[in-house]
Amino acid sequence: MTSEAIRPRGRPAHTPGTTILTYTPDGRRVITAGSNSAIRVYNIGQxxxxxxxxxxxxxxxxxAATNDAFIMGAEDGTVWRYDIESGKMEKLLVRCALPVRDLAISHDGEWIAVASDELTVKIVNTDDMTNVKYLREQTKGSKHVTFDQTGRFVAVSCTDGILYIYSVASEEPQLVRKLDGAIRRLEAEDEATSRAVWHPDGTALALAQATRxxxxFSTSDWSxxxxxxxxHNGDITALEWSPNGALLATAGSDGQILLWETSTQNILKRYDFSNVINLSWHPSRxxxxxxxSDGxxxxxxxxxxxxxxxxxQKQTESALRGGPLGETSGNVRKPMVNRPKPGGENRPRRGGSPDSLDDLLGLDDADDFVEDDDGAGYTEDVDMNGFGKRTNGHLDGPEGREQKRLASYWEPTVHAxxxxxSTPWKGNRCYLCLNLTGAVWTVDQESHNTVTVDFYDNELHRNFHFTDPYRYDKACLNDNGTLFASPPGDGPATxxxxxxxxxxxxxxxxxQLPPGETVKAIALSESYIVALTSANYIRIYTLYGTPFRVYRQKSSAVTCAAWRDYVFTIGNGPVGPSGFSSMTYSIENVKRDEICQNEDIVAIKEGEELKNVFFSDAGDPCIYDSEGVLLVLQHWRTPGQARWVPLLDTKLLDRLSKGRKDEAYWPVAVAQDKFHCIILKGGESHPYFPRPLLSEFDFKIPVSTAPPPKTDDTEADSDARNDALRFEESFVRENLFLSLFQDLISTTNATRNQRAELARKEIELDKILLQMLAVECREGEDRGMKALELAEMMHDRSGKMLEAAAKVAQRYDRSILEDKIRDVAERRLMGMDEDDELA
Structure with a gap:
């Protein structure tokens, strides 16, 4: 279990505007400059x-920088070299008639490339400013320029959306490739980036696209x-490879920094930092x-x-590993090497006509194309005729060829x-829907089906039963109505x-749906009806049958759910290296025609299955997987911010530790802050008839388990440790619920009761922190740092909870802690007064 990295504080370095930075190659310093005249040099680790x-x-x-100097390009068109120790200007390297936009320095520090609003990019020798190379093919000004690791190639990003690749190894640079449309058209002042970032091994370029x-791009063929x-949900403003190329960091105008894994192109971590416009990895740490842009x-x-x-910590890793034409691809041709056959006998040269294949290819002494690289015997026992050609003895018969064809067939594993x-058929009946409102089940009567709708609250709704000639195989039920869908039979799907x-x-x-289209899943909310079909269409209707919207889902449809104006769809996404398809989800507000989340990944382990998908009674998307874990989606109303949080791991329920090992749980709903399910026994995987009773469990986020007791532990020590664990879990859980409630009222017109409920939740969370603080005070003086941290985490605005925290410290004779808590309370009240004055 790793600790979360401390969020860094922003260091005011320059006035708001374009702010640039670079490391020295040894990583000892980071240098920044901006819209003002100041240049700042920070020592790393100090x-x-x-x-x-x-x-x-x-x-x-x-x-740009070397270990002993740094170079600055400015809006006045000058490029100066500075001594890093004294900070003095050493010399003017180049002067441009128009503003300098970017600099790049070769790996050996001998050449500096200067991109400006002029049409020509200049490459100047850092020791001899009269030694200049010119890149002249651009028809517009340049926004970015970068060297590859060898210093042989230079990439120029032009403002007209064309990327120019030059070879500068010779005295006169040569244009190697002109890539039109590989980058965006951007003005020189735009914060979005079109920089070409070379991979550390030099085999690839990373380019930000207009699609975000x-x-x-491979540097072998520039494709x-x-x-x-x-x-990102906004323009990409910066991107940078890690020193070994195994990771990629990107920043965007959506207020996110993303950490990607190069080999899988998966997002490993999202960080919230707004207005980031430049990134730089430390060379070794x-x-x-x-x-x-705030400076x-x-x-x-x-x-x-x-x-x-x-x-x-890996060695330098290729960006093209696993790519369609990467160096490890089967498309790369191995060099042919003269290699003796086993036993020391060389293969005889092909005989025949003067224009035989050996003559055409110049393979006078070349070995066979089949190489025994690993000594596995591929070239042994190969029958040859007198002309050095293989006989047909190696060929299989028709049955053998079919076996090989089947063996080579590969199909990804996707979620059905x-x-x-709903449940599968068992005998002649199954449940079409089972939730907190009631149950819908159907019975196969051979010539037709009979459908029963049974409500839990018979005072609110009356049960009903009807004959079903359409043979409905899907249903949804809520307090407003019942929705059914049937497969195609004598007619289209209905x-x-x-x-x-x-x-x-x-x-x-x-x-009815168009001919040939079937319904894969349906959903019913208080406002809309949703159907996912075999054509990957999402069909949305009003409650009384008006077609409202039709569009095609980007991924192959799996299931859906709905709540009020929101539609939650899940599909099969990209296939991983092990052959399992990851699942992606999207959430849309139909009424406002807004996409909250678009094709994000469903957090489910590879090889596991979804068991249910639904909205909680508070309107938060939830999933339950085959591992027995219930998860809720946090921050789902904000694009790019959503994350799956575990609410309960049923494998860790106390009842299982008491010998009830044969239990499983069939998910039904999340409501009234509880998980409602049906307990399955005896190896059953689905509920059956008669309709089983519902059970409910409190949420318990899997935070940690109790450590083993020490030999000198007393019963009081054990109780204190268990209390601390219980409070920690309560804090994480209530903090999550507070976050979900804050998201809800921030996107709706909050009522007075909702605002009062928010204040109540904050107080309840502070009470848990107060209990945790008491445990820390009871443990001893050496736990004071954590106790103070808990006090600082309180939402308290009136000072009452912090006063209570100070009294708890006083009760346990923690005088230093008491003083520090009172300081926190005083600073917080003073800060509130200042905010009131500003308001």
Whole structure:
């Protein structure tokens, strides 16, 4: 279990505007510059004030550094070299007539490339400013310029959306490739980036696309190979490979920094930092520095979480590994080597005509194309005729060929579509829907089916029963009505809705899908009806049958759920290296025509299955998987912010530890802050008839388990430890519920009762913190740091809870802690007064 990295504080470095940075190659310093004339040099590992250099040149847009010098390009068109120790200007390297936009320095530090609003990019020798190379093919000004690791190639990002690749190994640079459309058209002042970022091994380029994806281009043929997709919901403003190329960091205008794994193109971590416009990895440490348009510098220690640290510690890893044309691909042709056959006898040369294959290819002494690289005997016992050609003795008969064809066939493992709340047929009956409102089941009568709708609350709704000639195989039930869907039979697939109450003579309606289209899953909310079909269409209707919207889902449909105006759909997404398809989900507000989450990943382990998908009574999406874990989606109303949080792991229930090992749980709903389910016994996987009773369990987030007791532990010590664990779990859980409730009222017109409920939840959370603080005080003086941290985490605005915390410290004779808590309360009240004055 790894500790969460401490969020770095922003260091005010420059006035708001473009803020640039770079590390020295040895990683000892990070240098920043911005819209003002100041240049700041920070020593890594030291919290002291940076060295400030102010030479009067303002608006720096380009930066590069060696271990003993750094180079700055400014809006006035000048490029100066500075001594890093003294901070003095050493010499003017180049002067442009228009603003300098970017600088890049070769790996050996001998050449500096200067991109500006001029049409020509200049490459200047850092020791001899008269030694200049010119890149002249651009028709517009340049926004970015970058060297590859060898210093042989330079990539120029032009403002017209064209990327130019030059070879600068010779005296006169040569244009190698002109890539039109590989990058975005951007103005020089735009915060979005079109920089070409070379992979550390030199085999690939990373480019930000207009689609907000990152494309990887091979440097062997300058073609796109793979991409990092579905990451940012805003323009990409910066991207940077880790020193070994196994990770990629990207920043966007959506207020996110994303950490990607190169080999899988998966997002490992999301960080919330707004207005980030430049990124730079430390050359050797787990550290990322970045600057914002607010003029701030952030130095993020332990940027890569501990569970992924091994990836950062790998040797340099290819960006094209696993790509369609990567160097490890089967498309790469191995060199043919003269190699003796086993036994030392060389293969005879092909005989025949003067234009035989050996002559055409110049393979006078070449060995067979089949190589025995690993000594597995591929070239042994190969029958040859007198002309050195293979006979047909190696060929199989028809049956053998079919076996080989079957052996080579590969198909990914995908999640089968399912209807939430339904069960498979058992005998002649099954449940079409089972939830907190009631149950819908059907019985096969051979010539037709009979459907029963049974409510829990018979005072509110009356049960009903009808003959079903359509043979409905899916159903949804809520307090407003019942929705059915049937497969194609004698006619097309059918959707049927029956409201529970109506003020007209007839309120039910039925519609048919186009021929050949089947229903994979349906959902019913208080506002809309949703159907996922075999054509991957999402069909949305009003409650009384008006077609409202039809669109095609990006992934192969699996299931869906609905709540009020929200539609939650799940499909089969990309296939992983082991052959299992990951599942993706989308959430849309139909009424406002807004997409809250778009094709994000469902957090379910590879090889596991979804058992149910539903909204809680508070309107939060929930899933339950075959591992017995219930998860809720947090921050789902904000694009790009959603994450799956475990509410309960049923494998850790206390009742299982008491010998009830044969139990399983069939999920029904999340309501009234409890998990409602049906307990299955005897190896059953689904409920059967008669309708079983519902059970409910309290949520328990899997935070930690009790450590083994020490030999000198007393019963009081054990009780205190258990109390601490219980309070910790309660704090994490209530903090989650507070977050979910805050998201709800922030996106709706909050009522007075909701605002009062929010205040109550904050107080309840503070009470838990107060109990945790008491446990820490009871443990001893050496736990004071954690106790103070708990006090600082309180939401208390009136000072009452902090006063209670001070009294708890006083009760346990923790005088220093008491004073510090009172200082916290005083600072908080003073801060509130200042906010009131500003308001």
């Amino acid at each position: 919290d002291g004030e940076p060295k400030t250099i102010d030479e009067g040149v303002e608006a720096h847009f380009g930066i 994806d990152i494309a990887i 796109p190979q793979k991409s990092f997709t579905s990451g 787990n550290l990322l520095s970045f600057t914002s 701030e510098l952030f130095i993020h220690e332990d940027f890569v979480p501990g569970e992924y640290l091994s990836i950062l 579509p399912f209807q939430p709340g 959707i049927y809705y029956r409201p529970h109450e109506t003020w007209t003579t007839r309120g039910d309606w039925r519609t």
